[in-house]
Amino acid sequence: MCPSEFSRIDLEVKQLRKMDHKKTTDEGKTDFKEKIDKQNEKFRSPGWRGLPSTSAFRAINFELYAKPNIMVMGPGTLFFLGCVGYIIYMRMNEDKNSYTAMNEDGTLTQRPRTSRWD
Structure with missing residues (x-):
């Protein structure tokens, strides 16, 4: 950086210091905080909580509004x-040579699969 750039930066810093953003208003807030508050009023909170909804919708769809709980989510x-x-294990070990059939008296039994060609 050349010396002229340093003086320009010093000038900008001095101008920023002259801007007394710590002046308080009647409410006790600083002007800077008021500007931030006005900007934040323009934006809604993101997500489902910011949208208008009925209490019935909130009761039925509770999961949309509840904060995630890691102590419940982990074990679940x-x-x-x-x-x-377990389902994958049972499907892999399924015996394809037999099937469950219902007898005439209503009981279930395992029967071996037979070919119609035999």
Whole structure:
């Protein structure tokens, strides 16, 4: 940087210091905070909470408005994955040479699969 750039930066810093953004208004807030508050009023909160909805919709769709709870989510995910794993395990070990059939008296029995060609 050349010396002229340093003086320009110093000038900008001095001008910023002259801007007394710590002046208080009647309410006790600073002017700077008021500007930020006015800007924030223009924006809504993101997500489902910011949208207008009825209390019935909020009661029925509770999961959309509740904060995520890691203590519940962790074990729930593990149990779900365990169930999916068990289903996959049962399908892999399924005996394809037999089937369950209902007898005339209503009981279920395992019967071997036979070919119609035999």
